[in-house]
Amino acid sequence: MLNPVALARTDEAALPLYQRLAGDYCAAMELGTLKAGERMPSVRELMARHQVSLSTALQMLRFLEGRGHLEARPRVGYFVRELQTGLALTSEPDLSQPVQPNPHAHFVGINEHISLLLERGRQAPAHIDIGGCTPPAELFDHQHLNKTVTRLLREQPMLLAQGRSLLANQGNHPDFQQAMARRALACGIRVAPADVLATTGNSEAVSLALAAVAVPGDMVAVESPTYYGLLQVVESLKLQTLEIPCSPRTGLSIEALELAFQTQPRLKAVVVVPELQMPLGTRMPDEHKARLVALCAQYGAALIEDDSYGLFVEDKQPVRPLKAWDSVSGHVIYCQAFNKSMAPGLRQGWMNGGQWHGRVQMLKFAQSRNTQTLGQLVVAEVLGSPTHLRNLQRLKAQLKSQREAMARLVARYFPLGTRLSLPGGGLCLWLEFPEAMSTASLFTEALVHGIRIAPGSMFSNSGRYEHCMRLACTHPVNAAMEKAIQQLGAMACRQLGQPVRE
Amino acid sequence: MLNPVALARTDEAALPLYQRLAGDYCAAMELGTLKAGERMPSVRELMARHQVSLSTALQMLRFLEGRGHLEARPRVGYFVRELQTGLALTSEPDLSQPVQPNPHAHFVGINEHISLLLERGRQAPAHIDIGGCTPPAELFDHQHLNKTVTRLLREQPMLLAQGRSLLANQGNHPDFQQAMARRALACGIRVAPADVLATTGNSEAVSLALAAVAVPGDMVAVESPTYYGLLQVVESLKLQTLEIPCSPRTGLSIEALELAFQTQPRLKAVVVVPELQMPLGTRMPDEHKARLVALCAQYGAALIEDDSYGLFVEDKQPVRPLKAWDSVSGHVIYCQAFNKSMAPGLRQGWMNGGQWHGRVQMLKFAQSRNTQTLGQLVVAEVLGSPTHLRNLQRLKAQLKSQREAMARLVARYFPLGTRLSLPGGGLCLWLEFPEAMSTASLFTEALVHGIRIAPGSMFSNSGRYEHCMRLACTHPVNAAMEKAIQQLGAMACRQLGQPVRE
Structure with missing residues (x-):
């Protein structure tokens, strides 16, 4: 053992x-x-x-x-x-230290760091990609998607030739708005169809939300570790990030966030992935959700919720988003995209900006006008259809078996002392090597062998995840994958001075 | 007469x-x-x-x-x-006054003004829309577009299921990049296919360009009058606009811009529509283009070119964009969209960020990741095909005859003293009523009669176009249209105390 x-x-x-x-x-x-x-x-x-x-x-x-x-x-x-x-x-964060923004970390240029890693990844030929988390095309029901597109174009032949009148729903198709509002209601969220804003994926949604609630120099609390895309958005808007420790069992530390509100007057927004947090895979317990929503209301901060992974939860219980607790003040901004659960090629998502919805609409209108109608209609037709539900089940089952197979390989080949998240769904695992490990070095060494990984430094501005990595479980675990994990384990063991495991 | x-x-x-x-x-x-x-x-x-x-x-x-x-x-x-x-x-601007930023005009909230007008337009039922400038779907070749989509999905069935690997071309499809680079070359622009960035329409492109070259508080020179969408983008990025007078014959005044560079150290960028300027319809002469490119280079400013209307020029001579003069310093950022010339429903465009291309790519990646592949491929297939060229000719001929018919109606029914732009192509005319006219009042009165217009105040922060309006010529000029123009003319005559013209 x-x-x-x-x-x-x-x-x-x-x-x-x-x-x-x-x-x-x-x-x-x-x-x-x-x-x-x-x-x-x-x-x-x-x-x-x-x-x-x-x-x-x-x-x-x-x-x-x-x-x-x-x-x-x-x-x-x-x-x-x-x-x-x-x-x-994976280990619990140390909450004994008060949360302070790291003055050296705010503007260190996470974009440059990430761009550099991506660029290096781009230039080296890699036959195994366990860095990126988008499932391969084979796991989606492309026939259903294509048939839907063909049928829509037959039934509404002017679809591509027609500019959505900006005077009518600002380019949001009523069928899409209706479908999203219905889905939201099933999760306990009340949103009027007219208040559904179609977005290009989720990066745009979170970016619009932050631009609507904060001005350059303001502070945004994010989960630590967090999805690197979020760090990029925050930096590109010239906001400061404040990383709040996350427990792999309960998510964002409410206590640490409260302390942050007490000490940081420019803290204007909190961005949270409450279900299957990226990269930890944490599901925030409902009682924590309720406390988080109340705390943000108390301090007048916007709570920006990315609910794109809720669809991957493997539990049969319906998922209840943060927005469901926001019945009065409208300070929760809800964002959801379907890239990873339905059609990566469509780039379709939606959001509701709560009390800032008017401002979000204005910014969307100014910055990219409106979102393609065809994509909106495909999602409206496909989401919740029996075919899609079956496909989602199949996708989840496949991801589960791949996660478990990857975890077994990690247990077999990776250094002693490696810790692992075991999420209740989703696309990846989060690994913690012993402290002495550098996954930045591992990234470089692995690339030479054609293996692309996502080192821990991508997921934080604080430098505290140098010994961690995100392991994508989106690809089938075949002989080539086992060999890659074995190679990676051997590199890691050698770096730590441990005997290589067979 | x-x-x-x-x-x-x-x-x-x-x-x-x-x-x-x-x-x-x-x-x-x-x-x-x-x-x-x-x-x-x-x-x-x-x-x-x-x-x-x-x-x-x-x-x-x-x-x-x-x-x-x-x-x-x-x-x-x-x-x-x-x-x-x-x-x-239409009259030439008065260049005898030096260009000064209007301190009251910078942050007056053009977005709120425009949103209010759009909202009022939305709420009133209008049977005649001469405010918006997107041609109706019937003027586009929807069958060609739909066939192209269906064929692409047959040939590449995984298209919608596939997330473009962010590691490969940052989500820009090589076929699209190739097609745009080829088209650019035909206009005298040298751009490597790898430096083509796909965008969602043109608002996104101009928004990314401005965010890449300026920081909040910086100043952006724009044409006056200008497309209101640009004023919205500038305001949403917390930049200041500086309106440079435009001659209806030669476009942006190079002299006024030079004066602005000499007196405004925070002037970092200039946004220009050199061909069929919106709303004046001006074609900037080539000698002015060359001087403009040189002047911006001299002051180290970014010159952001929106070339979406070049495709509508009715002259047979090939159009030469500003970017064609930018052979050394790379300070021209080129943006082009196909909403109005090919497929309003696709929302497809592209840009090249010149010396700021890396930063533009980073911002695009942070703010909305990548642009849908399907839209890129449709444009790559359709643009320049014989079918599309035929359709574009048909569209231009139709727009020309509609512009001329609208101009005749204006001449017949509008108040004495009304001036009119006569552009060499494009989607609209620009009207100047006698100074006493308020098109804001006309907007309100026309809405009561179900006619939606675009009053001059939408096209400037300076308040200097209160007596102007943009007249869309995108719809067929039938009996209903003639009646609407006659009604509008009567309202305008009454407002000016002139006898109504029959």
Whole structure:
């Protein structure tokens, strides 16, 4: 067995009872006390053993299931999952230090850093790409998409020849607005169809949202680590980033954010991916969502929610976005794109700007007028159709099996002491090597072997993820992939002075 | 006969000889000395009569032809056009006052003004829209577009399912890049295919260009009057606009711009539509283009060129964009969109950022990642194909006849003293009423009658076009249109205290 590292517990006492209990069971799995395939104690047994309520016992089991440690077998009970054996979870952030903006990190030019990495990646021929997270075309239902386009052009032959009148809905097609508003309602969000703004993917949405609520020099709180695209948007708008630590179990630290509000008067917005956070894969618990929404309202800050990954959640329970808690003040800006879940080639998304919707509309109109109608109509037709739901299920199942296969390969070949996130869905895993590791060096060495990775330094301005990397699980795990992971593991072991694992 | 107003000659002495001569002939037409249908003196006669060179005589005839005053009949000579009878040209700007930024005009919120007008237009039902300038869908070849899409999806079935790898050309399809670079070369622009960046229409391109070259508080010189969308972009980026007077005959005043460079150190960029300027319809003479490019180079400013209307020029001579003069310093940023000339529904355009191309790419990547591949491929296939060339000819002929019909209606029904631009192509006319007119009031009154117009105040921050309006000529001139122009003329006459014209 490997990685005998217990679950980090820096803020253990602050956790709710069910999570502390869950931590004990995780440790038991890691120590081999509970083995893969073994049955967990029943709810009744747990209640008696730990003197806890039915609700706490159930919460703990669901929490462990959501984190990928347990699997539920209907009418039998919960079982320890195979995958779990020997893998340590990624560590909790150290919240003992107060959150301070890093003055050296604000304008260090993350764009230049990322551009340089992308450029170097571009120039080297790579046969294995585990850096980028867009699933390959084969995982999408291209026939359904193409048929929809052909049918739309037959039924509305003037579609491409017609400029959406800017006087009518500012170029947002009513059918698209209706479809998005219906979908939102199913998640507990009330938005009028007229308040749906079509966007080009999600980068545009988040960029418009930030431009609407902040002026150059203002501060934006982001999750740490975060999607590098967000750091680029913030920098391109000449805003400052403030990185808020993220727990792999509960997401953005509400306490750290509160401290930031108390000390940073120019903090005007918070950007959060509440479901399957990129890159950690964290699902923020509902109680945290409610607290986060309330906290931002209290400080009059905009809460910008990127909900593009909610569609990948593997749990059967419906996902409840942050926006669902925003019933009065309209300070949550909701953004969603369908690039990764339906059609990467369409670049279609939408947003609702809450109390800033008028300003967002104005900025969109000024900066790119309106979004192509054809793309809007394809999404309106496809989203929620039985064919699409089936395809999404297939996509999720495929991603799940690929994530698990990749995790097994990491467990087998990567250095001792490597920690791993185990998200309840999504496109990637987040790896933490032992502190001595440099994934920037690993990036360079791997490129020579035709392997492209995403080093941790892409996901933060603070330099604190030099020993981490994001591992895309979007490609089939075949012999070539196993060989690449083995090679990568060997490079990492050598860098750390560990024996290479076979 | 109407409008016995001679061509304004405020800067007469500064004009080249051929233009001064042309002014005399214009006056002669307006005074009835030269009547519609009459043959102009031949080149030899002109040379003898005015003691000018062959070149000056030819330049004058071509200038008058380009302005719509003359029509050339092959092997016969030049004839005074019907249209010209009784219509005065729009006036030259007063260049005797030095150019100063208007401190009250910079941040007056043109966006709010325009949004308000658009919103009011939206809420009132209008059966005649002569405010917006996008040609109706019927004028485009939708069958060709739809066939191209269907064929592309058959040949490349994964197109919509495939995310363009951001590592390969940053999401710019090589076929699109190749096609745009080829087209540019035909206009005298040398651009490597790899330096073609696909954009969503032209607003995005100009917005990216400005964000790349200026920081908030910097100043941008724009043509006056200008397309209101540009004023919105400038304001949304928190830049200041400096309006440079435009002559309806030669475009942006190079002298005024030079003065602005001498007095405004924060002037970082100039945005120009050199061909068929929106809304004046001016074609900038080549010698002015060369001087403009040189002047911007001298002051180290970016010259942002919007060349979307060059495709509408009715002259057979190939159009030479500003970028063609930018052979060394790369300070011209070239932008072009195909919304109005090929497919309003596609929202496809491209740009080359010159010396700022890397920064433009970075901003595009941060703010909206990449542009849909399907749209790129459709444009690459359609542009320059025989079918498209035929359709473009048809579109131009239709627009020309509509412009002329609209001009005749204006001449018949609008108040005495109304002046009119007569562009050599394009989608609209620019009207100047007598100074006492308020087109804002006309806008309100016309809306009550279901007629939507674009009042002059939309085209400037300076308040100097209150008595002007842009008249779209994109719709067929049928009985309903004639009735609307007659109604509008009656409203305008009443406002000016003139008898209504029948």
